[in-house]
Amino acid sequence: MDFTKNVVGEVTVVRFLIHPPLGNLSDELWLNLEAAKIADSTGIDGLVLPDHYMTPQSNETLDSWTALAYFAAATDRIRLGTLVTPIPLRPPQLLAKIVATVDILSRGRCLLGIGAGWSQKEFEGFGQWDEPKVRVEKVDEGVSLIKRLWTEPTVDFKGKYYTVKGAVLLPKPVQKPHPPLLFGGTGLRMLRLAGRHADICFISEEKSERFLIAKKEVERAAREQNRVSVPDFACAVGIKSLEQIGGLHLKIERTLDLGASYVVTGIEAEHDYLKFIELLAKDVIPSFR
Numbered sequence: 001m002d003f004t005k006n007v008v009g010e011v012t013v014v015r016f017l018i019h020p021p022l023g024n025l026s027d028e029l030w031l032n033l034e035a036a037k038i039a040d041s042t043g044i045d046g047l048v049l050p051d052h053y054m055t056p057q058s059n060e061t062l063d064s065w066t067a068l069a070y071f072a073a074a075t076d077r078i079r080l081g082t083l084v085t086p087i088p089l090r091p092p093q094l095l096a097k098i099v100a101t102v103d104i105l106s107r108g109r110c111l112l113g114i115g116a117g118w119s120q121k122e123f124e125g126f127g128q129w130d131e132p133k134v135r136v137e138k139v140d141e142g143v144s145l146i147k148r149l150w151t152e153p154t155v156d157f158k159g160k161y162y163t164v165k166g167a168v169l170l171p172k173p174v175q176k177p178h179p180p181l182l183f184g185g186t187g188l189r190m191l192r193l194a195g196r197h198a199d200i201c202f203i204s205e206e207k208s209e210r211f212l213i214a215k216k217e218v219e220r221a222a223r224e225q226n227r228v229s230v231p232d233f234a235c236a237v238g239i240k241s242l243e244q245i246g247g248l249h250l251k252i253e254r255t256l257d258l259g260a261s262y263v264v265t266g267i268e269a270e271h272d273y274l275k276f277i278e279l280l281a282k283d284v285i286p287s288f289r
Contacts, residue, residue, distance in 0.1 A: 012256075012261050013261070013289075014252075014256065014261055014262075014263060014288040014289070015045040015046070015261065015262045015263070016043070016044050016045050016046075016262075016263050016265060016280065016285055017044075017045060017046040017047065017048050017079070017083075017234070017262060017263070017264045017265070018035065018039055018044060018046070018047050018048075018264075018265060018266055018277060018280070019047075019048055019049075019050075019083060019236070019238075019264050019265065019266040020032050020035065020047075020049065020266060020273065021266060021267060021268055021269070021270045021273055022057070022270060023049060023050040023052070023055070023057075023061075024049045024050055024051065024052065024061050024062050024063075024064045024067060025055070025057065025058050025060055025061055025062075026060045026061060026062050027060065028270075029062060029067065031270070031273060031274070032047070032049070032067070032071070033070070033071060033074060034274060035047065035273060035274060035277055036071045036074065036075050036078065036080070037074055037075065038274060038277050038278060038281075039075075039078050039277055039281070040074075040075040040076060040077050040078045042277075042278075042281030042282075042285075043281050043285045043286070043289065044078060044277065044280065044281055044285065045078065045079055046078050046079030046080065046081065046111070047071070047078055047079075047080055048080075048081050048082060048083040048111075048113060048182075048264065049064040049067065049068065049081075049082055049083070050064070050082070050083060050084075051064040051065070051082040051084065051085040051086065051113070052064075052119065052122060053122055053125070053126050054119065054121055054122040054125055054126075055119075055122075064082055064085070065082070065085075065098050065099065065102055068080045068081070068082075068102050068106075068110070069101070069102050069105050069106075072102060072105045072106035072109065072110075073105065075106075075109075077109075078109065079109050079110070079111055080102070080106055080109055080110055080111070081110060081111030081112060081113055081179075081180075081182060082111075082112065082113035082182075083113045083182065083184060083202060083264065084113030084114055084115035084182065084183075084184040084185075084202070085112060085113050085114060085115065086115050086116065086117030086118075086119075086122075086123075087114055087115065087116065087117075087138060087139045087142040087143065088116065088117055088123070088127065088128075088130065088134075088135045088138040088139065088142065089117055089122070089123060089126060089127040090127070091162070092141075092142035092143070092145045092146050092162060093145060093146075093149060093162070093164050093167055093169075095142075095146065096145070096146040096149040096150060096169055097149075097169055099112050099146075099173070099179060100150060100169060100171070100172065100173045100179075103173040103174050103175060103179050104171060104173065104174055107174060108173075108174035108175045110173070110175070110179045111179055111180040111181075111182055111200075112146075112179055112180070112181055112182065113182045113183075113184060113202075114139065114143060114181055114182065114183045114184065114197075114198075115139075115183075115184045115185055115190075116132065116135040116136050116138075116139050116185060116187075116190060117135055132187070132189075133189070134161075136187070136189040136190060136193065137160065137161065138161050138162075139190070139193060140193050140196075140197075141159040141160060141161050141162055142161075142162060143181065143193070143197050144159075144197075145157050145159070145162055145164065147177075147178060147197075149167060149169040150169065150172060150173055150177070150178040150179075151172070151177050151178060153168070154166060154167065154168050155167045155168075155169075180199040180200060181197055181198050181199050181200070182198065182199065182200040182201075182202055182234070183197065183198040183200070183201050183202065183231070184202040184204070186203060186204065186210075186214050188217065191214055191217040191218050191221065192217065192218075192221040193221075194218045194221070194231060195217070195218045195219065195220065195221025195222040195223075195224070195225065195227075195230070195231070196221055196222070196225050196227075198218070198231040199231055199232065200231055200232050200233070200234050200262055201215075201218050201231045201232070201233050201234065202233075202234040202235070202236075202262075202264065203215060203218075203233060203234070203235055203260075204235070204236050208254070208258055211235065211258050211260075212258060212259075215233055215258070215259055218230065218231060218233075232261050232262060233258075233259055233260045233261065233262065234260055234261075234262030234263070234264055235255045235258065235260040235262070235263065235264065236264045236265070237251045237252050237255050237263050237264070237265050238265055238266045238267060238268070239267050239268070239276075240267070240268045240269065241267065241268070241269045241272060242267070242269070242272045242275060242276060242279070245276070245279055245283070245284075248265070248280075248284055249284060249287060252265075252284070252288065256288075265280065
């Protein structure tokens with residue numbers, strides 16, 4: 001089944017993506033690997049990592065795309081991606097190659113999370129920090145370049161921020177026309193870019209009114225681009241501890257009522273992480289399938 005086609009007949013298929021409590025911190029590697037294996041053997045659809053080199057919690061991080069390639073070798077079914085990769089942090093042509101490689105290693109199970117970045121400290125350490133308007137412009141230009149590299153034989157590109165000449169990206173990603181693009185962010189500019197480029201739009205707003213306003217903006221931008229279909233929508237639904245697992249059904253139902261078909265879920269308590277995944281697969285997901 002196509003991961004980005006969430007309507008089968010007249011039934012909406014709900015996709016579940018797990019998000020780890022400590023993200024891509026190095027101490028979380030083996031826990032995340034075990035989580036990926038458990039998810040792979042159950043009905044969970046994917047695992048997404050944040051993509052940071054420096055965080056307020058710790059600077060002891062691993063490169064998320066390298067870790068995802070490692071997880072790809074240990075799994076067979078689940079989707080693997082980021083929520084989200086800050087596009088302006090890396091040269092987009094290099095990121096296109098990295099993601100294409102992970103898609104090949106996973107036999108077509110990769111998705112690229114897309115954001116503009118928010119950590120000035122991280123950008124100053126590993127890239128270039130710009131004002132929000134410029135970062136969003138770089139996202140637009142970078143994503144356009146990435147998509148061309150994934151789909152065209154040879155690419156010449158001269159933009160405001162990025163220039164390539166005679167770029168050839170081979171082999172191409174397994175997924176056609178390219179790996180799914182998952183946009184994050186609720187700023188107006190990013191929502192409009194999601195309407196233009198996204199396969200999935202992650203709206204992290206928990207309040208229904210704000211979620212619906214953002215959703216309508218994405219749909220409006222998609223129509224303006226004359227897209228055949230609007231993006232699917234994702235929302236975060238998490239709990240703090242296993243004692244709250246009973247209320248997860250209601251939270252998910254409310255999210256689906258807003259029009260989301262992807263649920264990004266997790267638990268804050270690290271020591272309950274693996275048990276949460278098992279209960280999610282056994283007691284929660286079957287109610288929505």
